[in-house]
Amino acid sequence: MEKTLSFRVADAMPEDVGMGYIRIDNAEMEKLEVIIGDIVEIQGRKTTVAKIVPCFSQFKNQNIAQVESIIRENAGVGIDERITVKKTVRQPAHTLVLSPLDVTIDFSDAQDIKHLERVLSGLVFVTGDKVKVNLAGARSQYFTVIGTAPQGPVIVNNATKLKVTKADASEDRSLRASYEDVGGLDKELQRIREMVELPLKYPEIFRQLGVEAPKGVLLYGPPGTGKTLTARAVASETNATFMHVNGPEIINKFYGESEARLREIFETAQRRAPAIIFIDEIDAIAPRRTDVIGDVEKRVVAQLLALMDGLKNRGQVIVIGATNVPDMVDPALRRPGRFDRELSINPPDRFGRLKILKIHTRSMRIDSTVNLEKLAQMTHGFVGADIAILCKEAGMNAVRRLLPAIDFTAELQEEELAKLTISMNDFYAAFQEVEPTATREFFSERPNTRWEQVGGLDEIKKNLQAMIEMPLQHAELFKEIKYNMPKGFLLTGKPGTGKTLLVKALASSSEAHFISVDAATLNSRWFGEAEKGLRLIFKRAKQIAPCILFFDEVDALAPVRAVTDRNGTDRLVSQLLLELDSLMDSANVIVVAATNRPDMVDPALMRPGRFDYIVELPMPCKTERLEIFSIHTNKFPLADDVHLNDLADATEGATGSDIEAICKYASMSAMKRYVSQTQSVAAESGDFKIVGEDFSYGLRQVSKKITADFLPTGVVAKDTR
Numbered sequence: 001m002e003k004t005l006s007f008r009v010a011d012a013m014p015e016d017v018g019m020g021y022i023r024i025d026n027a028e029m030e031k032l033e034v035i036i037g038d039i040v041e042i043q044g045r046k047t048t049v050a051k052i053v054p055c056f057s058q059f060k061n062q063n064i065a066q067v068e069s070i071i072r073e074n075a076g077v078g079i080d081e082r083i084t085v086k087k088t089v090r091q092p093a094h095t096l097v098l099s100p101l102d103v104t105i106d107f108s109d110a111q112d113i114k115h116l117e118r119v120l121s122g123l124v125f126v127t128g129d130k131v132k133v134n135l136a137g138a139r140s141q142y143f144t145v146i147g148t149a150p151q152g153p154v155i156v157n158n159a160t161k162l163k164v165t166k167a168d169a170s171e172d173r174s175l176r177a178s179y180e181d182v183g184g185l186d187k188e189l190q191r192i193r194e195m196v197e198l199p200l201k202y203p204e205i206f207r208q209l210g211v212e213a214p215k216g217v218l219l220y221g222p223p224g225t226g227k228t229l230t231a232r233a234v235a236s237e238t239n240a241t242f243m244h245v246n247g248p249e250i251i252n253k254f255y256g257e258s259e260a261r262l263r264e265i266f267e268t269a270q271r272r273a274p275a276i277i278f279i280d281e282i283d284a285i286a287p288r289r290t291d292v293i294g295d296v297e298k299r300v301v302a303q304l305l306a307l308m309d310g311l312k313n314r315g316q317v318i319v320i321g322a323t324n325v326p327d328m329v330d331p332a333l334r335r336p337g338r339f340d341r342e343l344s345i346n347p348p349d350r351f352g353r354l355k356i357l358k359i360h361t362r363s364m365r366i367d368s369t370v371n372l373e374k375l376a377q378m379t380h381g382f383v384g385a386d387i388a389i390l391c392k393e394a395g396m397n398a399v400r401r402l403l404p405a406i407d408f409t410a411e412l413q414e415e416e417l418a419k420l421t422i423s424m425n426d427f428y429a430a431f432q433e434v435e436p437t438a439t440r441e442f443f444s445e446r447p448n449t450r451w452e453q454v455g456g457l458d459e460i461k462k463n464l465q466a467m468i469e470m471p472l473q474h475a476e477l478f479k480e481i482k483y484n485m486p487k488g489f490l491l492t493g494k495p496g497t498g499k500t501l502l503v504k505a506l507a508s509s510s511e512a513h514f515i516s517v518d519a520a521t522l523n524s525r526w527f528g529e530a531e532k533g534l535r536l537i538f539k540r541a542k543q544i545a546p547c548i549l550f551f552d553e554v555d556a557l558a559p560v561r562a563v564t565d566r567n568g569t570d571r572l573v574s575q576l577l578l579e580l581d582s583l584m585d586s587a588n589v590i591v592v593a594a595t596n597r598p599d600m601v602d603p604a605l606m607r608p609g610r611f612d613y614i615v616e617l618p619m620p621c622k623t624e625r626l627e628i629f630s631i632h633t634n635k636f637p638l639a640d641d642v643h644l645n646d647l648a649d650a651t652e653g654a655t656g657s658d659i660e661a662i663c664k665y666a667s668m669s670a671m672k673r674y675v676s677q678t679q680s681v682a683a684e685s686g687d688f689k690i691v692g693e694d695f696s697y698g699l700r701q702v703s704k705k706i707t708a709d710f711l712p713t714g715v716v717a718k719d720t721r
Contacts, residue, residue: 020123097147125153196217283328382434490595490601549592638689
């Protein structure tokens with residue numbers, strides 16, 4: 001007698017999509033007497049087949065079967081429902097007849113049929129199954145299996161003859177999405193499923209408990225995080241009627257037409273219940289009535305409020321709203337009874353980004369050099385849309401790289417096509433071009449300064465690495481030991497001692513986002529605009545954490561507050577104090593400020609809890625000056641008469657930026673001399689050297705500039721003769 005087991009359905013891993021797999025525990029496979037690659041029959045409301053493989057260790061002993069969305073559709077089941085599984089016999093398919101579900105695509109070309117055969121090879125089907133095929137350009141095409149020879153479960157192989165009929169009717173599946181297409185939003189998806197699927201599928205549970213089902217959910221978050229995709233996935237996975245409403249489509253120029261259109265949508269949803277009404281960009285049709293001038297928007301808001309209150313049995317009609325500016329939505333909509341839940345869809349963490357990368361690269365031809373874990377670690381602050389464009393840009397870089405080597409005059413052979421792959425270097429190049437959506441409006445950059453480029457300051461570098469860099473890179477470890485990372489650092493010291501350079505090296509080595517803020521960016525002639533800008537910067541820094549917020553010349557932004565506030569700086573200082581205090585729960589945002597006039601900074605900022613550590617950068621000693629000279633001249637063609645040790649002696653009292661300027665002046669002097677001698681820049685560069693006299697010129701120029709005469713007469717001249 002054939003063994004049959006029952007399982008609870010779970011969604012598949014991103015890498016399993018399109019493979020035709022069902023994953024169960026090894027122990028359950030032994031009970032079914034099957035091995036890896038065997039064909040099993042899946043019985044839900046309908047019957048289908050799939051290949052069986054073992055599940056991953058984290059899903060063992062849970063009595064679940066991981067099944068991708070197209071197989072769930074073929075079996076007629078949803079997530080958390082039950083299926084029965086038993087072993088079945090597989091037969092090689094002699095013929096497979098498919099019918100497209102989209103009449104706009106013609107599969108009469110032999111090349112398209114060949115592509116279909118290649119994609120479907122190794123998959124198993126029964127008559128009536130839906131088939132999803134990824135075409136060129138990441139487009140998806142759906143087919144129905146209308147016939148197989150022989151009858152019953154069949155496996156496609158190289159000998160299978162494929163036939164594609166003309167489509168009888170068109171079924172628009174262009175907007176379909178599954179839970180496997182949504183990455184990094186597991187908790188949010190679970191909460192939406194609880195609210196949407198349970199009342200629609202099992203209303204008797206709520207009746208038995210005497211609890212009214214939730215009526216609406218508002219999704220909010222930065223653009224590109226997946227709000228619309230989440231709603232599409234929920235609609236595709238449920239059998240409910242899905243009504244997609246774009247906010248601006250409602251507004252009409254004729255009096256009363258906007259409200260009538262809104263009433264018509266809700267009436268249609270009631271007639272076709274169970275139904276989901278998804279209102280995208282809800283802030284466009286329901287803005288704050290106190291902020292709008294027009295009469296139309298106020299009437300539409302009032303109509304929407306009445307409709308959301310007036311539905312009698314709204315357990316069968318659920319409203320989902322989406323916006324990236326929740327503060328613009330009328331407060332009356334955001335009370336319980338209308339939108340019962342508000343879910344924040346935030347940028348994904350490292351594990352979420354890894355899942356999204358797997359989703360977007362599953363149909364890409366990537367080679368073995370591509371390390372998705374490394375890419376997930378690099379892409380702090382990237383939302384799903386940013387990761388999607390990163391993968392597209394990597395593909396375009398691969399095309400640019402491979403295009404010159406392709407001979408388009410001859411037909412491309414299979415061997416040549418197999419060589420076309422995307423490498424890790426293509427992703428690195430794309431990473432330089434793609435900027436995260438969340439930081440485009442700020443002065444954000446990816447510093448490329450390394451610790452080796454910072455001369456001296458060894459003790460300070462070690463302390464900053466221990467207090468900032470290590471907690472950011474090993475967040476989980478520091479969470480276990482309950483280490484509370486400092487919130488603020490204030491770097492003081494004379495101009496040119498390396499405060500800004502130190503922060504850039506810190507941001508680069510910790511792979512955190514770096515947002516530099518100056519007073520000129522925030523100051524505005526409009527009352528309250530500067531404080532609003534500061535609030536927005538801190539809010540966005542929390543969203544793209546881990547992040548280093550750098551306030552250069554903080555004395556200009558937060559000076560000592562006077563008795564009379566003529567310039568409005570007191571309000572800005574107060575806002576900065578409040579924002580620093582509100583970083584209590586945000587352990588991944590560090591505020592670093594720099595000033596060369598600490599006495600001018602408001603004392604309230606200097607207490608522990610705001611700027612916890614005040615670090616003074618000293619003037620470099622001789623050893624440090626020598627190290628700075630070595631850093632700035634390591635690629636210079638120096639002559640034998642240049643002695644860096646003597647230059648370090650001659651620059652007593654100089655800062656790191658002074659030494660950098662000396663090296664620049666020296667190289668410029670050498671270039672002018674070389675060009676005047678050769679009368680041509682195109683001459684042989686093998687004789688080009690920077691001599692001691694060039695550094696003497698640099699020393700004289702910088703000593704004039706900084707007005708501190710640290711150049712002893714004849715010191716360098718003696719060494720360079």
